[in-house]
Amino acid sequence: xxxxxxxxxxxxxxxxxxxxxxxxxxxxxxxxxxxxxxxxxxxxxxxxxxxxxxxxxxxxxxxxxxxxxxxxxxxxxxxxxxxxxxxxxxxxxxxxxxxxxxxxxxxxxxxxxxxxxxxxxxxxxxxxxxxxxxxxxxxxxxxxxxxxxxxxxxxxxxxxxxxxxxxxxxxxxxxxxxxxxxxxxxxxxxxxxxxxxxxxxxxxxxxxxxxxxxxxxxxxxxxxxxxxxxxxxxxxxxxxxxxxxxxxxxxxxxxxxxxxxxxxxxxxxxxxxxxxxxxxxxxxxxxxxxxxxxxxxxxxxxxxxxx
Amino acid sequence: xxxxxxxxxxxxxxxxxxxxxxxxxxxxxxxxxxxxxxxxxxxxxxxxxxxxxxxxxxxxxxxxxxxxxxxxxxxxxxxxxxxxxxxxxxxxxxxxxxxxxxxxxxxxxxxxxxxxxxxxxxxxxxxxxxxxxxxxxxxxxxxxxxxxxxxxxxxxxxxxxxxxxxxxxxxxxxxxxxxxxxxxxxxxxxxxxxxxxxxxxxxxxxxxxxxxxxxxxxxxxxxxxxxxxxxxxxxxxxxxxxxxxxxxxxxxxxxxxxxxxxxxxxxxxxxxxxxxxxxxxxxxxxxxxxxxxxxxxxxxxxxxxxxxxxxxxxxxxxxxxxxxxxxxxxxxxxxxxxxxxxxxxxxxxxxxxxxxxxxxxxxxxxxxxxxxxxxxxxxxxxxxxxxxxxxxxxxxxxxxxxxxxxxxxxxxxxxxxxxxxxxxxxxxxxxxxxxxx
Numbered sequence: 107x108x109x110x111x112x113x114x115x116x117x118x119x120x121x122x123x124x125x126x127x128x129x130x131x132x133x134x135x136x137x138x139x140x141x142x143x144x145x146x147x148x149x150x151x152x153x154x155x156x157x158x159x160x161x162x163x164x165x166x167x168x169x170x171x172x173x174x175x176x177x178x179x180x181x182x183x184x185x186x187x188x189x190x191x192x193x194x195x196x197x198x199x200x201x202x203x204x205x206x207x208x209x210x211x212x213x214x215x216x217x218x219x220x221x222x223x224x225x226x227x228x229x230x231x232x233x234x235x236x237x238x239x240x241x242x243x244x245x246x247x248x249x250x251x252x253x254x255x256x257x258x259x260x261x262x263x264x265x266x267x268x269x270x271x272x273x274x275x276x277x278x279x280x281x282x283x284x285x286x287x288x289x290x291x292x293x294x295x296x297x298x299x300x301x302x303x304x305x306x307x308x309x310x311x312x313x314x315x316x317x318x319x320x321x322x323x324x325x326x327x328x329x330x331x332x333x334x335x336x337x338x339x340x341x342x343x344x345x346x347x348x349x350x351x352x353x354x355x356x357x358x359x360x361x362x363x364x365x366x367x368x369x370x371x372x373x374x375x376x377x378x379x380x381x382x383x384x385x386x387x388x389x390x391x392x393x394x395x396x397x398x399x400x401x402x403x404x405x406x407x408x409x410x411x412x413x
Numbered sequence: 414x415x416x417x418x419x420x421x422x423x424x425x426x427x428x429x430x431x432x433x434x435x436x437x438x439x440x441x442x443x444x445x446x447x448x449x450x451x452x453x454x455x456x457x458x459x460x461x462x463x464x465x466x467x468x469x470x471x472x473x474x475x476x477x478x479x480x481x482x483x484x485x486x487x488x489x490x491x492x493x494x495x496x497x498x499x500x501x502x503x504x505x506x507x508x509x510x511x512x513x514x515x516x517x518x519x520x521x522x523x524x525x526x527x528x529x530x531x532x533x534x535x536x537x538x539x540x541x542x543x544x545x546x547x548x549x550x551x552x553x554x555x556x557x558x559x560x561x562x563x564x565x566x567x568x569x570x571x572x573x574x575x576x577x578x579x580x581x582x583x584x585x586x587x588x589x590x591x592x593x594x595x596x597x598x599x600x601x602x603x604x605x606x607x608x609x610x611x612x613x614x615x616x617x618x619x620x621x622x623x624x625x626x627x628x629x630x631x632x633x634x635x636x637x638x639x640x641x642x643x644x645x646x647x648x649x650x651x652x653x654x655x656x657x658x659x660x661x662x663x664x665x666x667x668x669x670x671x672x673x674x675x676x677x678x679x680x681x682x683x684x685x686x687x688x689x690x691x692x693x694x695x696x697x698x699x700x701x702x703x704x705x706x707x708x709x710x711x712x713x714x715x716x717x718x719x720x721x722x723x724x725x726x727x728x729x730x731x732x733x734x735x736x737x738x739x740x741x742x743x744x745x746x747x748x749x750x751x752x753x754x755x756x757x758x759x760x761x762x763x764x765x766x767x768x769x770x771x772x773x774x775x776x777x778x779x780x781x782x783x784x785x786x787x788x789x790x791x792x793x794x795x796x797x798x799x800x801x802x803x804x805x806x807x808x809x810x811x812x813x814x815x816x817x818x819x820x821x822x823x824x825x826x827x828x829x830x831x832x833x834x835x836x837x838x839x840x841x842x843x844x845x846x847x848x849x850x
Contacts, residue, residue: 141650202818209825212579216778217821219771220814227810339767343657350654385665388658392639395655399647 108253109376117372118365119260119329122267125364126322127345129274129357130315136291136355137311140211143218144198145319146342147225150335152191152320153240153327154229159183159190160241160324176244183243184266184324188317195316196309203312204305222342229335237334240327263325270321271361274314278357283310291355347391353404363402367391440843441508444522445515447537449507453500454544461499461548468495475549479801512843519842530840539692546688557688557756559796560695561749566776566792567702567785568745573774574782574830575706576738577718578648582640582656583746583773585663588765589636590629590747591754592667595679597625598755603681608672615683622685626694626751633747634740636663641739645732648721660770667762678761679754686755694752698745703785703834705741714738715783775817781827785834791827 127149134142142148160183167174202217247258278284289297290307298304326341327333348367352359367387374386395401461473468491474481477500478492507515522530546553565583572580600608602618613621640656647655668676705711713734716724725731754760772795780791795813802809820828 205822206825209821212573212782213778213821213825215579216774217818219774220817220821223771223814224811227807227814231807231811343767347654347657350650354650381669382665384661385669388661388665392643392655392658392662395647395651395658396643399643399651401651 111252111254113372113376114369115254115256115260117369118264119368120372121365121368122263123322123326123341123364124345124348124367125361126267126270126318126325127341128348128352128360128364129271130319131346131349132352132355132357132360133287133311133315135349136357137287137294138203138308139294139355140203140214141218141346141349142198142203142312142315143215143342143346144202144221144225145218145315146338146340146345147222148191148195148198148316148338149319149323149326149341149345150229150333150338151194151225151323152187152316153323153333153337154233154238155190155194155320156183156187156324156327157238157240157333159186160243164241180243180324180328184321187320187324191320191323192313192317195312195319198316199309199312204308222338226335226338233335235335237332240331240333242331243328259328263329266321266325270318274318275357277314283307287311347388351391351394351401353401356401356403359401359403438508440516441512442515442519442842443840444519444534444537445508445512446504447534447541448511448515449504451537451541451544452507453503454541456503457499458544458548464498465495470495473548475551476555476797476800480804483802483804516842516844519840520845523840523842527837531836534840535696539689542692543688553688554756555796555800557686557691558753559793560691561753561756562773562776562792562796563789564695564698564745564749564752565773566780566788567698568742568749569773569777570780570782570784570788571702571706571714571738571742571745573777574784574787575711575714575718576735578644578656579650579653580640580656580739580742581653581770582637582659582663583742584765584767584769585656585660586633586637586743586746587750587753587769588663588667588760588762589633590626590750591760591765592629592673592679592750593632593747594625594629594751595682595754595760596673597628598622598683598685599679599681602683605681618683619685619690622690622755626748629751630744630747633750634744637739637743641736644735644739660765660767664762664765674761676762678759678763680759682755682758682760684755684758686752691752691756694748698748699785699789702741702745703836706785707833710734710737775813778827779817779820781824781830781832783831784827784829786832787827787829790829 127145130145130148131141134140134145160179163174163179163182167179198221202221203214206214206217244258244262249256249258278287286297286302286307287310289300289302290304326337344367345364348363349360350363351366352361352363370387370390371383374390375383378386457473465471465473470481470488470491474492474495478496481492482489519530522533542556546556565587569580569583572578572583596608598618599605601613601621602611602615604610636659639659639662640652643655644652667673673679706714713724713729716727716729717731717734717738721731724734750765776791776795777788778791779795780789781787798813798816799809802812805812824830
């Protein structure tokens with residue numbers, strides 16, 4: 107039982123990463139009906155920007171002779187990197203997706219893949235092939251709750267992720283911009299005719315998705331402080347799977363499916379040898395999709411689907 | 414090549430560069446180009462060494478001078494002169510000056526039984542490629558990998574272009590083919606620590622290699638059932654995910670199979686995928702896929718892509734069509750995988766991952782959807798570009814994606830999309846009773 111709970115804690119942490127990234131996929135899908143395949147690499151860029159901001163802040167504070175508390179630096183890093191990565195996301199949308207508004211969806215998917223490769227290689231060219239370790243901003247404290255070991259980092263990761271998800275939910279359901287997004291997701295053709303600026307909404311969607319990915323990247327850097335330029339590939343594709351599993355364009359679905367994917371992976375690794383993790387996890391997903399081809403919260407094909 | 418075909422009808426009337434090109438080269442039949450290439454490579458074989466020495470080049474530029482030019486910019490004029498003298502000038506001369514003779518030859522071939530003309534063209538093409546590749550081992554490997562890329566691109570175009578699905582499972586099919594073939598050849602013919610001593614004499618090997626490749630293709634096709642059967646109920650994004658899951662599953666499965674080496678991979682494949690073998694298989698692939706997409710079955714694929722419901726109403730058996738499309742494409746991907754394993758003589762599961770997927774997808778979408786022509790162009794240009802820019806090392810992976818993004822922005826379906834590849838039309842003489850001019 108203790109062993110089980112220990113894995114639940116780990117799964118919650120992994121699930122947070124997947125869910126935060128999957129949200130970005132799902133939001134873009136809801137608005138533009140295409141998957142931003144560069145999203146995994148935006149997660150990577152976010153982690154690197156976080157690294158840059160954190161090191162910069164630490165250097166600045168030590169130069170000024172002020173000892174800033176670690177959590178303060180962390181919060182500042184997360185906020186600043188979210189803004190910066192949002193700019194990267196908006197640029198990606200402007201360069202790679204806006205010229206392709208009327209093109210077949212597969213072409214946009216290819217552009218996304220290529221932008222991803224450019225981001226990876228650009229990073230490699232700028233920073234070299236060495237792995238970078240994320241500065242440890244907060245001391246790890248381990249609590250023993252009835253035999254289950256919980257670190258303050260894990261709690262922080264889950265809490266920050268859930269807070270961000272709640273904030274996103276509030277934004278989408280309580281603000282005018284959120285309403286515009288929902289309207290756009292409802293009808294891509296008519297709503298722009300009603301005066302909703304499609305390009306602004308699309309850019310905003312990319313910005314929000316990228317900001318969430320940046321948060322995921324920094325949280326990942328806090329938990330596993332080794333960054334490399336290709337870390338976004340596997341995370342990106344797995345989060346893409348989660349976004350589909352949750353149902354296209356469904357925010358709630360993407361969140362739940364992200365956590366589910368984290369749970370499946372951790373628990374498969376708990377029961378079976380860890381080399382079998384991908385094999386079994388994806389077989390389970392295959393079975394789920396066979397019985398629910400539209401994911402958990404997705405709707406069947408309709409006239410909405412532009413192929 | 415494409416230019417000459419398009420401009421055949423209006424050669425001489427257009428102005429500007431296209432008109433000039435049309436007037437210069439519009440009357441050269443395919444055999445003329447091939448003969449020109451043959452002359453060029455023979456010339457390179459005979460006088461390449463003294464000429465490169467004369468021009469101050471360290472050795473014959475191995476890939477059209479790109480690597481020399483990028484590594485030592487000072488040698489650009491020499492490399493350029495070499496390429497002009499060896500390739501451009503002879504090809505231009507043969508194509509331009511000998512075009513009446515070539516048209517005569519082409520006309521004679523055209524009137525012989527239908528299979529003769531393609532066979533002669535292929536023989537000349539093979540001779541040129543063989544002599545070209547003979548000059549260095551690097552060229553040999555590059556050429557064979559390029560031909561394999563053509564096979565892969567063609568087979569993926571069948572699913573993504575002709576059938577209109579977004580399949581991500583192609584490296585998985587390839588891996589199945591590669592491993593099946595490797596197990597067959599290494600297990601039966603080689604002394605290997607995984608499989609024990611050879612069971613059959615190595616002399617019988619090359620004759621049984623086609624059987625091994627067919628087996629690899631068949632296993633890949635059986636694997637494709639995992640993707641094909643869900644495709645009856647769903648399509649688009651969900652099928653993309655199913656195919657992606659299939660790719661991950663295959664890769665993970667191979668990593669966990671100890672008897673094929675697990676994540677360390679398999680080596681010691683016999684060197685049977687020589688240039689003639691790869692060339693013949695590529696021709697076979699091109700021929701069957703081209704015939705397939707031009708048959709009623711291929712038209713049914715297009716119908717399913719454009720409107721499944723309407724196709725169903727018009728008595729197209731959509732299930733059978735999808736099944737055929739997937740299995741056929743997977744079969745050729747498996748064969749290509751088997752050849753790939755025997756060209757590199759080493760495979761590991763990491764080879765067949767997301768990077769391979771991005772590479773093959775890039776070739777398909779660069780060349781053009783729904784087009785055999787486009788697949789050839791895409792595979793050849795992306796793999797040549799990849800090799801030509803090798804000297805730029807990492808920047809290569811910024812230039813190629815940028816190029817592809819530009820292609821997607823200006824031609825969203827690829828360079829040469831939605832064109833038929835009519836072999837007889839390509840090989841037809843350009844003047845005389847059978848030509849159109």
